[in-house]
Amino acid sequence: MYSDMDGDLWVGTSTDGLLRFKDAAIRMYTTADGLPANYAMAVLSSHDGTLWVGSNCGGISRFDGQSFKTYKEPEGLLNSCVWSMAEDSNHDLWIGTWGGGIFRFRDGHFTQPARTLRCLVWWWKGCHGNCIRSFETSSTGLLARHFEMLSATPGHTVSKRN
Numbered sequence: 001m002y003s004d005m006d007g008d009l010w011v012g013t014s015t016d017g018l019l020r021f022k023d024a025a026i027r028m029y030t031t032a033d034g035l036p037a038n039y040a041m042a043v044l045s046s047h048d049g050t051l052w053v054g055s056n057c058g059g060i061s062r063f064d065g066q067s068f069k070t071y072k073e074p075e076g077l078l079n080s081c082v083w084s085m086a087e088d089s090n091h092d093l094w095i096g097t098w099g100g101g102i103f104r105f106r107d108g109h110f111t112q113p114a115r116t117l118r119c120l121v122w123w124w125k126g127c128h129g130n131c132i133r134s135f136e137t138s139s140t141g142l143l144a145r146h147f148e149m150l151s152a153t154p155g156h157t158v159s160k161r162n
Contacts, residue, residue: 004045012040018053034068035061044085044093052093054082060095060105076110077103 002010009021017030017038030038037058044052051063059072059080072080079100086094093105103110 002043002045004051005049010043010045010051012043012053014039014041014056018043029063029068034070036068036070036072041083042085042096044087046087046093047091052085054085054095055080056083056098057081060085060093071105071110077105078110078112079103 001012004010006022011019011021013019015038017028017033017035018040020027020029029035035053035055035058037055039056039058040053041056042052042054044054046052053061053063053068055061057080059070059075059077060082061068061070071077077095079097081098081100082095083098084096088094090106095103095105095110097103101112103112
């Protein structure tokens with residue numbers, strides 16, 4: 001769920017695509033409108049007002065108000081099962097995937113941070129340590145979250161927190 005610069009509320013659904021609540025009207029966007037899948041797992045309005053939609057195994061789509069442009073494996077997003085997105089202070093788009101780790105989208109290209117970042121996420125139910133459910137941004141950086149929090153004790157032991 002995301003509220004854009006115009007105050008419109010965008011809601012991703014697990015079967016009905018993307019919903020837009022504007023004033024008293026509701027508009028549904030589905031594969032018939034150009035979404036790659038009707039599983040809209042993440043919605044983000046970037047600094048310039050561009051709406052991004054992350055689809056479960058459908059990649060990310062940029063919506064210009066009229067049509068969707070989708071990015072998947074052929075465009076460089078090596079895992080298209082998108083579960084989360086965030087924009088950092090440099091206006092880079094960060095994409096969290098189910099099973100493929102983290103990707104950055106900058107200047108029309110995807111890159112994947114060092115594999116060590118992928119190993120910091122907790123292994124959960126067959127996810128093999130590469131499932132990013134959500135992001136948080138701050139003035140000091142970007143934090144990727146998973147289903148369980150990780151914390152480090154003074155002895156450098158990593159432990160699980162619910």
